[in-house]
Amino acid sequence: MNEKSSDSPLDQAIQEAENGNALLALMHLEKIPREKRNPLHTSYLGYCIAKEHEQFGKALNLCKKSIQQAPQNPVCYLNFGRVCLIAGHKHYAIKAFRQSLKIGCTPQVIDELQILGLRKAPVFPSLPRESFLNRYLGLFFSRLGLR
Numbered sequence: 001m002n003e004k005s006s007d008s009p010l011d012q013a014i015q016e017a018e019n020g021n022a023l024l025a026l027m028h029l030e031k032i033p034r035e036k037r038n039p040l041h042t043s044y045l046g047y048c049i050a051k052e053h054e055q056f057g058k059a060l061n062l063c064k065k066s067i068q069q070a071p072q073n074p075v076c077y078l079n080f081g082r083v084c085l086i087a088g089h090k091h092y093a094i095k096a097f098r099q100s101l102k103i104g105c106t107p108q109v110i111d112e113l114q115i116l117g118l119r120k121a122p123v124f125p126s127l128p129r130e131s132f133l134n135r136y137l138g139l140f141f142s143r144l145g146l147r
Contacts, residue, residue, distance in 0.1 A: 010041055017044055018108065022051040039070035043079040056087040074100040078109050090116070120147055 013028035026048040032041055046062030049055050063080035070076055081096030094116065100109045122134040123141065141147040 010038075010044075013044055013048075014040075017048060022048045026052055039066040039073060039076055042066040042069070043073075043076040047079040047082050050083040050086045054086075056083065059083045060087065072103055074104040074106050074109065077103065078106060078112070081109075081112065085112075085116075 009028045009031040013025040016022075016025035016028060025044065029041060029045045029048060037045075042062050043066035046059040046066065049062065050059035060080075060083055063076065063083050066073075066076040067080060077096045077100035081093040081100065084090070084093035084096060094113075097109050097113050100106065101113075120138070120142075122129045123137045124131070124134055127134050129135075138147065
C-alpha cells in the first residue's frame, strides 16, 4: 500500500501542533526513531516539550540544535520563538520571529507577531525606552487617553 506523505508521523505532528494539540503532536513525534529525525522534527519536538512538560532548558536546546542543523529553515526559528515565549523570554522570541521573517515569510510567524502587538514610540525618543520619564509618562498619557 502507498502511504501518503500527509500520513507520516511528522506531518501529523505538525498539523496537531499548529492546531494547538501539543500532547497529540508529541505522541506522533515520539513514534519517529532517533536516527530518522531531521531539524524540523527536532524543532517541533522542542516546542511540544515546552508547551506540555514545561522543560524549557531541554526545549531550548532542541530548538537551538535544529537551527544549527538548518539555519535557513524559518520554521525552526518560529518554534524557537514560541519556546522563548512560553519560557517568558519575550525579547528573544521577537528576535527569533524577526529572523524567521528574514529567511521566509510564513503565516504562523505573522500571527505570533500580531498576537504580541506593537509597542508605541517612547514619549521622549532621545531617552532610552527604559528610562523613568518614558515609562511613567507613557503610562500616564495612556491612562488619560492621549496615546
